[in-house]
Amino acid sequence: MESLQAQPPLSKEGMNLIGEIMQIGIFSVGDRTADPATGRAPTEQERIKGTVELALRAEQAGLDVFATGEHHIPPYVTSSPTTLLSFIAAKTSTLNLSTSTTLITTNDPVKIAEDYAMLQHLSDGRLDLMLGRGNSGPVYGWFGKETRDGISLAVENYALLRRLWDEERITWEGKFRTPLQNFQSTPRPLGGKAPFVWHGSVRSPEIAEQAAYYGDGYFANHIFGPPQHTARMIDLYRDRFEHYGHGTADQAIVGIGAHAYIRKNSQDAVREFQPYFDNAPMFPGGSALSDYMAQTPTIAGSPQQVIEKTLSFRSYTGGVQRILFALEVGGVPLKTALEQIDMLGEHVVPVLRKELASTPA
Template sequence: MQFGVFTVADQTPDVHTGKTPDDVERMRSLVTIAQHVEAAGLDVFAIGEHHETGFVTSSPTTVLGYIAGRTSRLRLSTSIAHITTNDPVKLAEDYATLQLLSDDRVDVMFGRGNSMAGYSAFGKDPRASVQLTVENYQLLRRLWDEDGPVDWQGQFRNPLHQFTATPRPVDGVAPFVWHGSIRTPEVAEIAAYFGDGYFANNIFWPKEHYIRLIDLYRERWEHHGHGPGSTAVVGLGGHVFMRKNSQDAVREFRPYFDVAPVYGGGPSLEEFARQTPLTVGTPEQVVEKTLTFQEFFGDYQRQLFLVDHAGLPLKTVLEQIDMLGEHVVPALRKEMEARRPAGVPSDPPSHASRVAARARQSQPA
């Protein structure tokens, strides 16, 4: 099973100092965090795409390409890239380029995006976000998967005539795709139809909300002939803050929670932790709560943790990663694999397995 860290790359003032990291400081911190994730023995580092002030990752392929050159083993991903406002031709070429530069250590998570700023900046109508998602992803798959030039006529972009996206994906097989969603059943359907992974953000809502979406994805995975629903490729998010003593964790994290862009001004820390997967406490408490995800959602293949949100100092973030690597992830690996039934994959599909599957599909009947 894959474990890692994802970030929204926010530039939130430190609640104690009032200092907001500038672009250079925040970008450098992301590189340091990624390197620390690898050094701690985790598997994945993922960054989100944003196009408004207060965030630094408007160009995720650039950031991930740089991090690829500073790491050797770490799997790199988005969390998410916008399938709605980015042009499918540019997505096809940028992520194939990143796949080549990273020695195939990249996958990509696509999503609609939850900020109106991105839609406005790129001249897209947020009311058409689902239709944009469907059309853009269909074109992207053709640009990646078809060996010859592509002809295309759609609703939201100019037609293509005999166009080939370059460079081509490694071995003719594109990066593995996850579809990230917090509320849209159509996204679960797209992921199931194409046999892609489905990633439930899992930091905002009670578990019942995500159970419905994941169950739908598993049902549609089986319907589309990819195998039993238990074999569908699922990823989950989570948000943690840890100290050796749970009272210390709550006391230290509360001021940051209260001003966090995605939390501040809402329920109290205690109420939010009761209603959602947020875990503030000891590493043992994080292990205990994360194991309930397997009970609620079924066996899954990727777990990513948010650890750097809301203006936390870099030193504190690196301490969180150390605790994940030393205490949390080893315990989760052992226990989750012991619980996993035979025949249920422990990891997402590898590049080699997908190359082999493509070769089998191309053989004459």
């Protein structure tokens, strides 16, 4: 890793930002994919307000977390996650709010430090964020960066972000932005404690290393990849977490993501999900849904099947602190997505909590 020096062990207070109880929630990427049944895509306002409805329903259903992505390219509408999450914070009281991507590469670390500290105050501390590099190459150029610098930007920008949150005033000079002289970001983190940070990645070992180095959480967004790859990434993170003195490998803070589509019986789930699977640009065209589910964490089935497959993740992830489900891929309409949240909250989450509390990984 570039510019990494030995870090002190993660404090007990830092660990408590997440805690020992696993959190279960949902995440939305905010795309405006057309419903394959009608051919109609929601308007930008419909999609934005619909995302708020998803978050409110998640709290009503007893879920722990709602997370939103950050994208700056059509057909996505989630270009300003802090604005969206601030609005949701004002309408909720218990829901933990997060990002499923905050672009550490193209956002100014000063702006991230100030925006998310502000949101931390407004939400009474119900905030963490997941840093990532995104999946849209053109975004780098739009924000004056180079795609080839992605990893280096992630390393340098996060090193600066940590100092902005942890130190009252800093003097700093790096490669990718103008120097800072005796600078103080404002507002300061709530209660002097920075928001908890997850480092999200699908394929980059450098990001797993970065998360371990700082003692932060690592979110293995394994929604597309085979279990073997996810296992290697998580094992790397756990080994390096212990290497840097933050605790034992099994104390490392891991989160995972999965796609799900839930109906009372599996036949209905598969039949209904098939057109959304075929319609979603993130899925490989021409793949059989049954084959794809066998090879990835995607689940279309009954509540019991969702429970069983989710529990099976532990065979290669070990114990995890957070699971986020994507329930609206491929143009799933808002009404159906809300039904999915209700099914998740009523039939899946209580069993998962019980099983995961009583059975070691």
